[in-house]
Amino acid sequence: MKALVYTAPNTIEYRNELDPNLVADESLVRIDAVGICGSDLHAYLGHDSRRVPPLILGHEVCGTVVEGPRTGVKAVLNPLITCGECDDCVNGLTNLCKDRKLIGMNRPGAFAEFITIPTKNIVEVPIDSDSTKLALTEPAAVSLHAVRLVEKVAVRPISEGAALVIGGGAVGLFCVYFLLDYGCKNITLAETNADRRMTIEKLGLCDVVDPVKTDLESDGFDSVLDAVGNEHTRRSSIQAVKPGGVIMHIGLSDAHGEMDVRKMTLAEVTFIGTYTYTALDFRVAARKIQNGEIGTLDWVDERSLAQGSTSFQELIQGQVASPKIVLRPNNL
Ligand SMILES: [Zn+2]
Ligand SMILES: [Zn+2]
CATH class of the missing domain: 3.40.50.720 (NAD(P)-binding Rossmann-like Domain)
Incomplete structure (x- = not known):
């Protein structure tokens, strides 16, 4: 598959990578839209010791499940993978899970054509909803x-x-x-x-x-x-x-x-x-976007995955007028 790989500080390469391997309790998702986050920029500059190159960044995702129990479903992916069993998770504070992992940080992210993710992190959205807008669920x-x-x-x-x-x-x-x-x-x-x-x-x-x-x-x-x-x-x-x-x-x-x-x-x-969101905040945000409760969201700058490296540079240099760039790995 094609992916954007952060290989060294200030370097992102658009190149071929092996397709992700599907393991138990996870699903394979074809990525329709993925946003570039401030934290991705931070990593790109080499300022995030938690994101170690080579790494596919990206965690603001909308896609379609292509393998797994929910094949065919359109989904936003909750990028925060939590254990579900520690005291904080059981208390609903999933964002404070001691065992939390984030895609694009502790495992491959979504600046790619495909990603695997635990099936429980899939939040279904209507099949005809707008992928680019839904990629804004995470922020x-x-x-x-x-x-x-x-x-x-x-x-x-x-x-x-x-x-x-x-x-x-x-x-x-x-x-x-x-x-x-x-x-x-x-x-x-x-x-x-x-x-x-x-x-x-x-x-x-x-x-x-x-x-x-x-x-x-x-x-x-x-x-x-x-x-x-x-x-x-x-x-x-x-x-x-x-x-x-x-x-x-x-x-x-x-x-x-x-x-x-x-x-x-x-x-x-x-x-x-504050750190991220609870699993319920994530669902509510997805719902509010679907219902058009957060405006028309027409201020998004859509680009192809191949434009990833240029987009990072433009963002660093303050040349982007839009509050968000969303990359479309399979659609542009
Ligand atoms: Zn983010
Ligand atoms: Zn936990």
Whole structure:
């Protein structure tokens, strides 16, 4: 099969790979659409020690089952493989499973024509649904989980306060949609890429600002959702959050750097980390996309798998106006 293989930092090769081997309790899936995630870029730059080359990256997938008990079914794949038996799994917190594995990290990913995955990770979707849109289930599930946690922890409901989202990729944009879903009427999204800002502005969902040119209001937001996660955005988050407010740390571009722990302490700021989603968040996100509850999703940039390497380079250089590139291994 054809696949995009991350072979060394800054290198992705489009080449022939052996078809995956089917083992017990797994299914073979033909990939229709697969999104490029910020974490794939992070790996591509050689910044993720968990993703060791040579490796097929990619974990935001919609495909069709071609071998296994559910052959013929169209599906989104929950890329997080969990044991189902540890205390966290049994408690519904599958994302915290001690034995968790992610496709495109601990096993081959989806930048390929085919993939194998445990059959239990297959989430069926209608046969006539749009593969490219459904490939956004994974980032949508991340955002749904994050906004759900903010609502749970915040002193006052999301609907009563102002929210700041940092980062205008798919995760940041989906955070805006779910904040709207929770009734938030005052949302600002900060994005440094001018083309991407324009794409999001056109959707008319929220205020869109350039954090380099516009000072974000200090103590101005009840909740701040950081979909980037580096030293700079963490500083901005702490500065922008109101006393008693919530910072939701979603992205993890860079784990190091200083934070204003003084303000966090004296202003009783709640700082929450979040990792992926529960199995149910994933299903709910798939359902919301199918039902058209998260907008028309027509801001996706569709490309062929062969354009993978160029796409990575363009994303790194900030030349992509769309919040998400989706590759179509078998269709373009
Ligand atoms: Zn992702
Ligand atoms: Zn487990």
